[in-house]
Amino acid sequence: MSVKTILHELEGCTDSALLNDWHVVAYSTELEQGRLLPVTLMERDLVLWRSDSGEVHAWDDLCIHRGARLSKGCIDRDTVVCPYHGWRYNDQGNCVLIPAAPNEQPMKKARTITHPVRERYGFVWVSTGTPEKDIPVFPEWEDTSYQKVHCGPYTFRSGYRAVENFMDPSHFPFVHAGVNGIYDNPDPIAPYDVELTEEGLVTSEVRVTQPYGDPREIPVIAYYAYKCLRPLVAYFKKRLVIQNPEDQHKGNEDDRFCTFLTTQMVDQQTSIVRICCAMNFNPQPTVEDVRRRQDIVYEQDAGIVDTQRPERIPVDLRQELHHRSDLLGQKYRKWLQTMGITYGVF
Amino acid sequence: MSSEGSAVSSRLAVVTARQDAGLNICLLTLQAEDGAPLPPATPGAHIDVHLPDGRSRQYSLLSSAPYRIAIKALRDGRGASQWLYDNLAVDDLVRISAPRNNFSLREGATDTVLLAGGIGVTALLCMYDTLSAIGRTVSLHYWARSQEETFLHAELSGKEGIHIHSCGGRATSMAAVMAGHGPAADLYCCGPERMLTEFAILTRDRDPQRVHIERFEADSTGAFPQTDHGFTVKLARTGTTIAVSKNQSILEALIQAGINLEYSCEEGLCGACEARVIEGDPLHRDSVRTPLEHNKRRTIMLCVSRVRSSDTLVLDL
Numbered sequence: 001m002s003v004k005t006i007l008h009e010l011e012g013c014t015d016s017a018l019l020n021d022w023h024v025v026a027y028s029t030e031l032e033q034g035r036l037l038p039v040t041l042m043e044r045d046l047v048l049w050r051s052d053s054g055e056v057h058a059w060d061d062l063c064i065h066r067g068a069r070l071s072k073g074c075i076d077r078d079t080v081v082c083p084y085h086g087w088r089y090n091d092q093g094n095c096v097l098i099p100a101a102p103n104e105q106p107m108k109k110a111r112t113i114t115h116p117v118r119e120r121y122g123f124v125w126v127s128t129g130t131p132e133k134d135i136p137v138f139p140e141w142e143d144t145s146y147q148k149v150h151c152g153p154y155t156f157r158s159g160y161r162a163v164e165n166f167m168d169p170s171h172f173p174f175v176h177a178g179v180n181g182i183y184d185n186p187d188p189i190a191p192y193d194v195e196l197t198e199e200g201l202v203t204s205e206v207r208v209t210q211p212y213g214d215p216r217e218i219p220v221i222a223y224y225a226y227k228c229l230r231p232l233v234a235y236f237k238k239r240l241v242i243q244n245p246e247d248q249h250k251g252n253e254d255d256r257f258c259t260f261l262t263t264q265m266v267d268q269q270t271s272i273v274r275i276c277c278a279m280n281f282n283p284q285p286t287v288e289d290v291r292r293r294q295d296i297v298y299e300q301d302a303g304i305v306d307t308q309r310p311e312r313i314p315v316d317l318r319q320e321l322h323h324r325s326d327l328l329g330q331k332y333r334k335w336l337q338t339m340g341i342t343y344g345v346f
Numbered sequence: 347m348s349s350e351g352s353a354v355s356s357r358l359a360v361v362t363a364r365q366d367a368g369l370n371i372c373l374l375t376l377q378a379e380d381g382a383p384l385p386p387a388t389p390g391a392h393i394d395v396h397l398p399d400g401r402s403r404q405y406s407l408l409s410s411a412p413y414r415i416a417i418k419a420l421r422d423g424r425g426a427s428q429w430l431y432d433n434l435a436v437d438d439l440v441r442i443s444a445p446r447n448n449f450s451l452r453e454g455a456t457d458t459v460l461l462a463g464g465i466g467v468t469a470l471l472c473m474y475d476t477l478s479a480i481g482r483t484v485s486l487h488y489w490a491r492s493q494e495e496t497f498l499h500a501e502l503s504g505k506e507g508i509h510i511h512s513c514g515g516r517a518t519s520m521a522a523v524m525a526g527h528g529p530a531a532d533l534y535c536c537g538p539e540r541m542l543t544e545f546a547i548l549t550r551d552r553d554p555q556r557v558h559i560e561r562f563e564a565d566s567t568g569a570f571p572q573t574d575h576g577f578t579v580k581l582a583r584t585g586t587t588i589a590v591s592k593n594q595s596i597l598e599a600l601i602q603a604g605i606n607l608e609y610s611c612e613e614g615l616c617g618a619c620e621a622r623v624i625e626g627d628p629l630h631r632d633s634v635r636t637p638l639e640h641n642k643r644r645t646i647m648l649c650v651s652r653v654r655s656s657d658t659l660v661l662d663l
Contacts, residue, residue: 191634317618322610324617324634334608 011128012043012267017339019129021230022136024262024274026124027150031056036080038071040266042343044128046115047071051091052078058126060113063087064095070112080112121276122150123262136200136229138260140237140278146258147284151294152274157306159263159271160313160336160344163234164329165305166261167226169206175300179212179293189325201228201331205239214257215285215293216250219243222257228332231341232263256280268344269311273298312346319346356396359384359413361438367416369494371465372431376413379439384413387445389472390534390560394443399630399637400654401426406469406536406560407445416497418465433638449560451476455532460486461520461545463537467497469560470536478507487523489513489537524548529556536560578658581605582624587658596659597648605663607648614650621648626659628652 013019025039026048037048038061045061047070059080061071068084075081079088079096087110088097095110118125121138140146156162165171170189173181181187193204205223213220223239240255242248258278265271275298277290314320315337322330336345363375378384387393387410394402395415403426405415419431434440451473452458458477460470467488477484485507490496492512502508511518520541524533529552535545542559549557576592579599590599597609597619609619614632623644630637632647640646646661653659 317608317610317616320610322616322618324615327617327634330610330616330618 013343015341015343017341020132022125022127022131024123025126025264028119028122034075036071042265043267056117056124058115058117136233140258145280146278149277149287149290151291154273154298156271156302157269158311159232159265161305161308162273164332165301166234167328169208169224170325175304180210194327194331203328215289218247234261310346312344314346356441356443358439359442361434361436364436368497370419371497373416385444388447389451389476390449391445391447393445396441397426408471416468429636452532457531458484459527459531459533461535462488463541466536532556534558577653580658580660581663582660595649612649614647619648620645622662624660624662627654629654
């Protein structure tokens with residue numbers, strides 16, 4: 001059996017649209033020097049580590065020698081040491097020492113399987129193929145008037161259903177009653193537009209009433225503008241208008257709250273959502289206030305989204321039943337289908 | 347308002363003024379496209395306004411020279427009024443019928459009481475103006491949900507004989523108003539169904555000749571013209587021609603012909619089966635987009651759209 005066959009065996013997803021894309025697999029802060037972090041991306045086991053140069057590396061979590069997990073080993077003198085026979089790999093992935101033959105130059109083929117990796121927006125992005133596009137843009141990241149708060153990780157079953165849910169304003173009054181919507185008085189969702197652009201799917205603003213729409217904990221009218229940037233990366237920017245006259249001093253008309261959401265598909269039924277919120281309020285809420293609210297909302301989401309069956313999202317619109325208020329979800333499913341995605345979809 | 351007399355001729359009118367007249371209410375002034383006077387009308391008359399998608403809706407004339415009508419956009423946003431409210435602007439052309447009157451006024455009455463609920467007031471204002479002008483005793487009682495939803499609140503609230511009531515629990519009741527008028531009074535009522543029912547009960551013992559009701563037709567998508575016919579759809583990409591029968595949707599005909607299509611609700615509510623039109627004059631019946639938007643984008647929803655004539659519709663499929 002050739003090595004290639006083993007890799008195919010280890011690889012769960014064969015859709016080029018997913019393989020040749022960037023996927024968030026960790027927060028940058030998780031990668032302290034000296035730590036080997038095992039992660040799984042679409043059933044492929046990877047090990048992440050940060051070398052003395054400060055760079056992050058993403059390799060298949062397997063030693064080319066006998067397939068043992070490198071993540072069970074350790075980092076010593078800026079090399080990764082395999083736990084099985086002590087083979088050592090430098091930050092280029094080249095084996096620099098085979099302890100059973102210490103005076104021999106290790107063979108050229110003694111290399112780990114390395115993958116492109118980038119750190120951006122406080123996340124670690126990996127591709128197990130050849131990325132066709134750059135990492136999608138998070139416009140507020142460079143804008144210093146926005147405070148950024150990372151939240152999560154939140155575990156969902158279906159990654160796509162988690163993304164679709166993130167872009168669905170009509171569940172707010174039910175799943176997030178009292179927070180993002182009013183159970184007894186749900187907002188009718190006015191028709192909105194969805195366009196497929198260079199960036200991805202982009203909507204016009206969707207208006208909703210939120211009794212507790214942001215960390216300030218005051219009733220607001222929120223106008224959501226969504227972007228689905230990649231199959232597993234989405235974003236919204238919401239414009240906030242404070243409802244009560246007596247609360248007006250707590251904000252101003254330029255107030256915005258954004259969320260950049262990433263999804264790591266571990267396998268077809270397990271996903272990890274990591275988000276970064278950006279807001280330009282004055283005064284800014286505390287990091288704890290932001291996280292407390294996000295934790296509530298995403299926990300409520302997972303409670304429902306994880307009951308959706310099948311976990312694999314149906315991309316044929318004849319399956320399940322759609323309404324015009326789900327236009328973004330419909331376009332999202334069609335988009336996945338057009339990209340030829342089969343992994344995790346029905 | 348009934349739709350009898352459908353053979354009434356229609357003409358194009360131009361919107362010469364549009365004014366905000368309350369929350370989601372606009373007041374439109376219409377004149378004949380060629381500047382000629384429009385047919386005269388008596389108090390209580392209404393006209394049909396035709397939409398580009400084939401629907402029509404009746405509106406009371408607030409005045410007949412020039413024609414003035416008020417349009418209230420209803421909250422569900424699917425109806426003809428919503429479309430007219432959203433789309434009609436000054437200089438737009440709109441097709442209207444000649445006026446009809448199923449609610450005529452007895453100008454000789456000694457005491458006239460006009461009872462209005464909501465936008466139903468538009469059927470009664472012309473009567474109030476006419477009777478006031480000839481010096482008859484007239485009172486108009488108008489129940490409105492809130493001040494901002496009151497039609498022409500500032501203008502009406504100052505007029506003699508006009509009483510604007512709120513709809514709250516302690517508001518003046520219709521029974522209390524009617525108790526002040528004896529059997530000789532002529533009573534007119536126009537408003538929502540619940541109000542008309544109450545009015546019918548309260549006037550049971552009165553002379554039917556002096557009790558007048560104008561039924562305010564519900565604004566719904568159910569008012570499609572019953573003139574469906576079969577037509578042909580041509581698929582531009584394959585050159586296939588498919589017949590759509592009178593009782594079949596385009597979607598059904600295409601599925602039957604083995605065409606693989608996206609669809610979901612099959613009622614014009616979701617937008618999944620949107621298709622591009624290359625040629626033809628489609629009739630739109632979905633709630634996803636307004637007919638105007640569809641015409642701009644050259645799109646239809648295969649599940650509910652039809653064709654205006656029996657022509658062929660060429661689709662980008």
